[in-house]
Amino acid sequence: EPEVTQTPSHQVTQMGQEVILRCVPISNHLYFYWYRQILGQKVEFLVSFYNNEISEKSEIFDDQFSVERPDGSNFTLKIRSTKLEDSAMYFCASSSRVAGGAKNIQYFGAGTRLSVL
Amino acid sequence: GQQLNQSPQSMFIQEGEDVSMNCTSSSIFNTWLWYKQDPGEGPVLLIALYKAGELTSNGRLTAQFGITRKDSFLNISASIPSDVGIYFCAGQANAGGTSYGKLTFGQGTILTVHP
Numbered sequence: 001e002p003e004v005t006q007t008p009s010h011q012v013t014q015m016g017q018e019v020i021l022r023c024v025p026i027s028n029h030l031y032f033y034w035y036r037q038i039l040g041q042k043v044e045f046l047v048s049f050y051n052n053e054i055s056e057k058s059e060i061f062d063d064q065f066s067v068e069r070p071d072g073s074n075f076t077l078k079i080r081s082t083k084l085e086d087s088a089m090y091f092c093a094s095s096s097r098v099a100g101g102a103k104n105i106q107y108f109g110a111g112t113r114l115s116v117l
Numbered sequence: 118g119q120q121l122n123q124s125p126q127s128m129f130i131q132e133g134e135d136v137s138m139n140c141t142s143s144s145i146f147n148t149w150l151w152y153k154q155d156p157g158e159g160p161v162l163l164i165a166l167y168k169a170g171e172l173t174s175n176g177r178l179t180a181q182f183g184i185t186r187k188d189s190f191l192n193i194s195a196s197i198p199s200d201v202g203i204y205f206c207a208g209q210a211n212a213g214g215t216s217y218g219k220l221t222f223g224q225g226t227i228l229t230v231h232p
Contacts (some may be wrong), residue, residue: 004159031218043160043205045220075124091159095218104148104209104218108159 002026004109006092011116013082021077021112023092030077033093033106034067037062043091049075082116089113119144123223130196131231138204138226139190147216148221149182149189154203163204164191184232190192196230 007026013019023088025032034046048055066078075094079086090113093106123140130136140149148167152160164175166182166189173180179192193200207220 011191033219035220042218042224043207045219050125050220093159105150105162105165106218107159107219108152110157110159 002091004107005088006093006109006112008112009110010113010115012117013086013117016081019079019082021079021090021092021114022108023075023077023094024073025092025094026073026096026107027073029094029096029107031055031095031104032069033095034077035091035093035108035109036088037091038088043050045092046077047064079114082114085114087114087116095109118147119208119210121206121223122182123222125226126224127227127229128232131227132196132198134196136200136228137190138191139188140205140206140208140223141188142208142221143187144210145186146210146221147186148209149190150207150209151178151180151191152205152207152222154205154225156202160205160207160227165188175182193228194229198230198232201228201230221225 007022032049035043037043045058047057047061064080068076089111091111092109095104095106121140121142150165153163156161164180169186170184178195202212203225205225206223215231
């Protein structure tokens with residue numbers, strides 16, 4: 001069964017450092033998402049991406065964050081200068097369609113645990 | 118922003134018992150989804166609901182999309198130890214509005230099943 005894969009599974013970094021979290025979405029999907037989950041809390045939307053541009057972003061997704069699809073298979077989330085409060089699980093998701101009549105099922109990766117020290 | 122209130126926060130039950138959890142929202146969603154998350158894993162889709170009033174089953178799981186489109190419930194019948202985990206509801210608004218497919222999650226229900 002196709003799946004979303006994320007690397008690394010755990011990333012430890014120093015405050016102020018840049019990190020890049022990587023995702024390989026399901027191959028025929030066109031819509032890509034990043035979510036985060038602070039320990040013990042709910043999953044929160046960060047950004048959606050379609051046709052090589054951001055479709056929507058939340059207030060969490062400030063200028064320190066960026067996303068990119070550098071090639072036909074990878075989808076990355078970059079945090080330029082990490083802060084302690086960026087420590088969380090980051091989930092990538094992909095789907096073949098958006099909502100609005102069409103069935104959109106978002107499939108999630110296993111996540112990357114980011115620890116900022 | 119849109120908020121989902123999920124209850125209960127946690128449940129401790131005996132194997133074989135039935136479970137019910139629900140989500141309510143102050144705003145309308147066009148799609149309701151129920152996910153399960155195991156420790157250290159990403160959310161896995163259990164049931165997707167697309168029409169108001171829809172009742173859908175997946176094995177021992179049953180979920181309903183409320184008529185007002187502002188609520189949903191999930192029932193698990195005859196629970197087993199592997200049902201342990203965190204269950205999240207998620208709502209999705211219409212892409213024609215301000216949302217472009219993003220999911221809004223509830224706070225989660227932690228389910229513990231005692232053998």
